[in-house]
Amino acid sequence: xxxxxxxxxxxxxxxxxxxxxxxxxxxxxxxxxxxxxxxxxxxxxxxxxxxxxxxxxxxxxxxxxxxxxxxxxxxxxxxxxxxxxxxxxxxxxxxxxxxxxxxxxxxxxxxxxxxxxxxxxxxxxxxxxxxxxxxxxxxxxxxxxxxxxxxxxxxxxxxxxxxxxxxxxxxxxxxxxxxxxxxxxxxxxxxxxxxxxxxxxxxxxxx
Amino acid sequence: xxxxxxxxxxxxxxxxxxxxxxxxxxxxxxxxxxxxxxxxxxxxxxxxxxxxxxxxxxxxxxxxxxxxxxxxxxxxxxxxxxxxxxxxxxxxxxxxxxxxxxxxxxxxxxxxxxxxxxxxxxxxxxxxxxxxxxxxxxxxxxxxxxxxxxxxxxxxxxxxxxxxxxxxxxxxxxxxxxxxxxxxxxxxxxxxxxxxxxxxxxxxxxxxxxxxxxxxxxxxxxxxxxxxxxxxxxxxxxxxxxxxxxxxxxxxxxxxxxxxxxxxxxxxxxxxxxxxxxxxxxxxxxxxxxxxxxxxxxxxxxxxxxxxxxxxxxxxxxxxxxxxxxxxxxxxxxxxxxxxxxxxxxxxxxxxxxxxxxxxxxxxxxxxxxxxxxxxxxxxxxxxxxxxxxxxxxxxxxxxxxxxxxxxxxxxxxxxxxxxxxxxxxxxxxxxxxxxxxxxxxxxxxxxxxxxxxxxxxxxxxxxxxxxxxxxxxxxxxxxxxxxxxxxxxxxxxxxxxxxxxxxxxxxxxxxxxxxxxxxxxxxxxxxxxxxxxxxxxxxxxxxxxxxxxxxxxxxxxxxxxxxxxxxxxxxxxxxxxxxx
Numbered sequence: 001x002x003x004x005x006x007x008x009x010x011x012x013x014x015x016x017x018x019x020x021x022x023x024x025x026x027x028x029x030x031x032x033x034x035x036x037x038x039x040x041x042x043x044x045x046x047x048x049x050x051x052x053x054x055x056x057x058x059x060x061x062x063x064x065x066x067x068x069x070x071x072x073x074x075x076x077x078x079x080x081x082x083x084x085x086x087x088x089x090x091x092x093x094x095x096x097x098x099x100x101x102x103x104x105x106x107x108x109x110x111x112x113x114x115x116x117x118x119x120x121x122x123x124x125x126x127x128x129x130x131x132x133x134x135x136x137x138x139x140x141x142x143x144x145x146x147x148x149x150x151x152x153x154x155x156x157x158x159x160x161x162x163x164x165x166x167x168x169x170x171x172x173x174x175x176x177x178x179x180x181x182x183x184x185x186x187x188x189x190x191x192x193x194x195x196x197x198x199x200x201x202x203x204x205x206x207x
Numbered sequence: 208x209x210x211x212x213x214x215x216x217x218x219x220x221x222x223x224x225x226x227x228x229x230x231x232x233x234x235x236x237x238x239x240x241x242x243x244x245x246x247x248x249x250x251x252x253x254x255x256x257x258x259x260x261x262x263x264x265x266x267x268x269x270x271x272x273x274x275x276x277x278x279x280x281x282x283x284x285x286x287x288x289x290x291x292x293x294x295x296x297x298x299x300x301x302x303x304x305x306x307x308x309x310x311x312x313x314x315x316x317x318x319x320x321x322x323x324x325x326x327x328x329x330x331x332x333x334x335x336x337x338x339x340x341x342x343x344x345x346x347x348x349x350x351x352x353x354x355x356x357x358x359x360x361x362x363x364x365x366x367x368x369x370x371x372x373x374x375x376x377x378x379x380x381x382x383x384x385x386x387x388x389x390x391x392x393x394x395x396x397x398x399x400x401x402x403x404x405x406x407x408x409x410x411x412x413x414x415x416x417x418x419x420x421x422x423x424x425x426x427x428x429x430x431x432x433x434x435x436x437x438x439x440x441x442x443x444x445x446x447x448x449x450x451x452x453x454x455x456x457x458x459x460x461x462x463x464x465x466x467x468x469x470x471x472x473x474x475x476x477x478x479x480x481x482x483x484x485x486x487x488x489x490x491x492x493x494x495x496x497x498x499x500x501x502x503x504x505x506x507x508x509x510x511x512x513x514x515x516x517x518x519x520x521x522x523x524x525x526x527x528x529x530x531x532x533x534x535x536x537x538x539x540x541x542x543x544x545x546x547x548x549x550x551x552x553x554x555x556x557x558x559x560x561x562x563x564x565x566x567x568x569x570x571x572x573x574x575x576x577x578x579x580x581x582x583x584x585x586x587x588x589x590x591x592x593x594x595x596x597x598x599x600x601x602x603x604x605x606x607x608x609x610x611x612x613x614x615x616x617x618x619x620x621x622x623x624x625x626x627x628x629x630x631x632x633x634x635x636x637x638x639x640x641x642x643x644x645x646x647x648x649x650x651x652x653x654x655x656x657x658x659x660x661x662x663x664x665x666x667x668x669x670x671x672x673x674x675x676x677x678x679x680x681x682x683x684x685x686x687x688x689x690x691x692x693x694x695x696x697x698x699x700x701x702x703x704x705x706x707x708x709x710x711x712x713x714x715x716x717x718x719x720x721x722x723x724x725x726x727x728x729x730x731x732x733x734x735x736x737x738x739x740x741x742x743x744x745x746x747x748x749x750x751x752x753x754x755x756x757x758x759x760x761x762x763x764x765x766x767x768x769x770x771x772x773x774x775x776x777x778x779x780x781x782x783x784x785x786x787x788x
Contacts, residue, residue, distance in 0.1 A: 031321050031396040038388045042426050049430030049460055056456045057445070066451065135441060139451050142443035146434065 036185050040192050043154075047196050050150065051203060054143050065140035070132040072205055080123040081201050084155075087116035088194045091162075091187050101177040103169060110166050110183075113190065117159040124152050144204055151200055154193050161186045228628060228725065237331070239323035240728055244330050245309025246626060249619070252302045255337050256612075259293035260688060262286045267650075267684040273671045283667040284351035285368070289340065291354030292372065295468070296379045297337045299611045303475035304329075304386045306618050307414045309626065311390060313719035314408045316399025318729040321392040329385035336378035343371040353665060355461060358446035358454045362438055369439055373432050380425045380432075380464075383471075387421035390414050399718070399734040408717045408741045409498050413478025416502035417471055420509060424467040431460030455520055462513035470509040472607060473574075474502060476614025477544055480567050483621045484548050485742045486715045487564035488555030492742040494547040501540035508537045518587050519594045527587050534585035541578055545571060562636030566617035569644050573609025577602060580655065595665075598658025604651045613643070616694070623701070624708030628724040631705065635697040642690035649683030717741045 058064045091113040097105030133141040165182045168174050175183060234246055266286050269277040278286065308326065312319055320326045343349040350372035352361035361369050394415055398407075435457060437443045444450025446457040477498075485492045492498065514522055515530040548571050558564055580602040584590050593599060616639075623631050653676040662673050669677070711720040718735055719726075 031392050034396055035322060035388055035392045038391050038422065042384050042388070042422050045423055045426035046430050049427035049463070050434075052427075053430065053434060053445070053456050053460060056459065057453060060453045060456075061451065136443055139444060142437065142445060146437060146443070150433070 032181055033184065033188075036188060040188070043192065044196070047150075047199075050147055051199065054147060054203060057139050057143060061139065066138045069138060069140055073127070073130075074205060076123055076127050077201065077205055080120050080127075081197065083116055083123070084120050084194055084197050087113050087120075088191055090116065091190050094183060095180075095187050098175055098180045098183050099177060103175060106175070106183060107166060107169055110162050110169075110186075114159050114162045114166070117155055117162070117190075121152060121155055121159070124148065147200055147204060151193070151197055154196070158186070158190050158193050161189060237327060239319070239327050241308050241312050241320045241323065241326060242626070242726060244326055245305050245307075247330055248301050248305025248308055248333070251334050251337075252298050252305060255293050255297040256302075257691065258341060259290050259298060260691070262290040262293070264684050264688050266290060267681040269667055270669070270677050271681040273669050273674055273677075275667045278667075280667050281351065284353075284665075285344065285349035287665060288350050288353055288372075289344070292340060292350070292376070293337065294607070295354065295472070296376060297333065297340070299472045299607060299615070300379070300383055300468070301333050302615050303417065303472065303611075304383060306410075306475060306479065306615075306622070307390055307417075308386070310410060310622060310719055311414055312393060312397070313625075313722065313726060313730055314411055314717055315394065315397065315402060316718050316731060316735040317393060317397040318731065320389050321397055322389050325385055326389050329382045329389065332378050332382040332385075336375040336382070339371060340375040343368050346371075355458075355465070356435070357461075358435060358438060358457050359448065361435070362447060366439055370436070373436050373439070377429055377432050380429050383421050384425050387418035387425075390418040391422070394418075399731075399736075401737055405496070405499075406737060406740055407499075409481035409492065409495070409502075410475075410478035412499040413474045413481070413502050416506040417474040420467045420471055420474070420506045423510060424464045424471075427460055428464030431457055431464075434460075455517070455522070458517050458520055459514065462516045463510075466513035466516060467506070467509045469603075469606065470505055472611050473614075474505065476570070476611050476618070477502065479614050479618035479621070480548060480570055481544075482717065483563050483567040483617050484551050485744055486621070486713050487558045487561050487567070488552050489558075489744045490551050490555035491744055492547065493550030493553075494543070495742065497543050498547050501543045504540040505537060508533060508540070512537065515585055515590070518590045531585055531587050535582055538578065538582050545575060545578075560633050560637070561620070562631070562633060562640055563617050563620035565637065565640045566613050566620060569640065570610060570613040570617060573605055573613065573644075573647065577605030577609055580605065593658050595663060596658035597654040597662050597664055600664050601651050601654035601658060604654070608647055608651065613647075616640075616643070619698075621713070622719075623698070624712045625719060625724050625726070627702050627705075628708055629701050629705035630708045630712060631701045632697050635693045639690060639693045639697065642686060642693070646683050646686030646688075646690050650680050650687060651683070653677075653679050653683075716743060 090109055094106045094109035094113070097103075097109060128145075135142055135145045165175075165186050168182060229243070234243055234250065238244065238247075265278065266283065269275070269283055269286075271277075275283075308320070308330075311317075340350075346367060348365045348367040350356070350364075350368040352364045352369065352372075356369065356372060394411055434443075434445045438445050438447055438452070444452040446452045446454045448454060481492060481498055512530055512534045514526060515534045518527055518530075548567075552568070580598070584593070584599065584602055620631060620636055623629075657673055657676050657680075660673065662669055708724050710722065710724050712724075713720070716739055718737075718741075721735055722731055
């Protein structure tokens with residue numbers, strides 16, 4: 001009884017690629033940002049699971065790190081931490097730049113962030129190489145490698161995302177004052193990785 | 208209003224094309240339409256259900272006699288492990304996602320999911336992961352450490368099988384997280400104008416609670432499985448006591464997902480039942496807000512009670528007390544739902560000839576039994592007594608079969624006309640219902656007794672004094688296997704030759720019935736306008752179409768507005784009050 005007008009033309013399978021469909025999604029400009037945040041909540045919960053497991057292992061053993069584990073050097077990871085925290089400020093400049101329609105400025109700040117991220121990864125590699133324990137030495141060593149490695153994987157993904165945005169921004173007019181979700185997404189992801197590292201650094205090196 | 212007048216007002220061409228009808232092969236190709244993906248989910252998970260069910264029947268055949276005489280103990284271990292993994296990760300959880308995919312955008316008046324391509328990706332992870340799991344049988348090293356895969360057992364049962372298990376569960380978890388992100392964004396950002404949260408159909412509330420639960424709990428299982436994989440392949444000792452690790456940490460991480468998972472498996476079907484019961488008993492739902500908010504309460508409580516699966520694993524006494532009390536508290540929101548459904552059924556005009564309502568009533572009945580044995584298990588002393596016995600098996604099957612699976616069937620009978628444009632045969636649906644209820648109770652009711660007498664689960668060989676009860680269970684399992692046949696035949700036959708359903712065969716009021724059956728691509732021409740609440744059956748205002756939103760009246764009266772079903776069957780007590788009887 002209750003029915004609607006039907007446009008038979010809409011039965012085309014590729015309807016999602018039509019301009020009308022695109023216009024529909026433009027009606028909801030903030031849904032992608034919301035989706036990203038929801039995704040990062042899930043990502044954060046993986047790290048929360050790993051952190052919880054780390055604390056649980058720590059609480060079951062009498063000494064932590066277990067007897068005989070070589071001391072962790074603080075200098076290199078400390079520099080790395082400062083590097084990563086400042087990169088969060090650097091990437092924020094890109095957002096400010098694109099909001100002023102300054103694509104070149106955005107590209108510069110993104111490039112600097114990518115370099116800082118690569119420096120972070122290189123520092124982590126250097127640290128791994130010079131550590132006096134391996135993955136299977138003891139529980140602390142295993143947890144150390146799994147946690148920092150899993151975070152390093154996320155930094156790698158972040159760097160790749162930034163490079164992808166840079167590649168896209170080479171096409172004139174791809175990003176503008178009004179349309180720059182890719183830039184925002186890469187920035188928010190980078191902040192997320194940064195926050196996780198701060199917790200990680202506190203847990204593994206300081207606590 | 209006559210049909211002709213309605214058509215004139217709504218500007219419907221008299222000879223409307225059937226816009227949503229698709230060729231069968233379109234359901235087996237990559238597609239971004241949420242309706243196709245929903246059916247893809249439902250069909251593929253049903254195939255996995257049949258495979259998992261066949262495994263269950265093999266397990267029961269082995270248990271028909273006390274001796275090990277049908278399969279070897281190794282194969283037996285693989286069979287019950289795969290049965291549980293398939294039924295949980297490849298049938299009930301993705302079937303819930305299938306219903307949500309199909310119905311959620313329609314119910315909120317959206318054109319599609321927020322991220323259609325992500326949606327397709329989430330589905331296409333499922334079949335490969337399932338096939339990989341089943342293919343492990345052919346490799347000769349199938350996972351056989353139980354669906355919980357507790358270390359240290361799972362670290363010594365074979366790397367290949369366990370690795371396959373971890374891989375498939377990680378993939379399926381990824382799929383359900385991606386789905387949940389999509390559902391949450393769609394529900395919160397893409398509702399039709401004027402559709403407030405308190406006018407949402409209850410299925411949407413349930414989908415919201417489920418997605419939030421998936422989002423918070425599934426990643427923790429992923430973290431646990433990553434650590435387990437390191438133990439298995441890289442020689443670390445996170446969960447291996449010989450290297451200083453702690454297997455109980457795995458149990459915590461596992462159950463932090465897998466306890467909420469039982470609510471991930473049941474909440475969507477609470478939503479389905481809340482849709483089915485008011486429609487087919489022609490009454491407004493009793494306690495709308497109570498049902499809606501109790502879903503949220505269940506998700507929250509479900510997250511903080513995981514350790515009640517671990518009462519015997521040596522956790523401290525005060526912790527056991529905490530988990531016992533919080534677990535029992537979950538009975539409160541669940542009971543609210545049960546009483547709301549019974550209050551809705553009470554005095555309603557029940558269409559008992561429709562299988563959807565039969566399954567819904569069957570759901571309420573068997574779920575109550577499962578819920579009661581759940582409260583019993585929450586009590587620490589009783590749990591210690593029946594730990595790892597068939598009582599636990601009986602409880603979980605009453606909840607998951609008598610709850611979730613009957614809910615899936617109820618939803619399937621309810622939405623089949625919308626999905627295919629054709630009606631299912633009522634008689635064969637009733638046969639299906641009777642066989643299912645008989646088989647279900649015959650299989651799982653004796654297991655309570657077996658468990659209390661002390662028969663262990665996961666054993667291929669048992670004391671001969673349990674033979675009689677086990678035989679009853681086994682023959683019940685065969686009836687369950689047979690019960691799916693009328694369903695399969697009915698669905699295939701009706702899909703091809705069934706009578707045309709029309710747009711709204713049940714005279715329902717939720718938005719998914721306000722478009723063609725099956726709905727065209729992009730569902731609605733214009734965002735639909737609400738004329739009544741979702742459950743105003745038999746009320747006066749449903750007849751008039753009172754706009755609940757502040758939408759422009761010209762729009763709601765215009766040619767593209769949504770016309771509400773006329774309540775041809777008034778709610779009896781209202782009719783009686785007015786002296787019309």
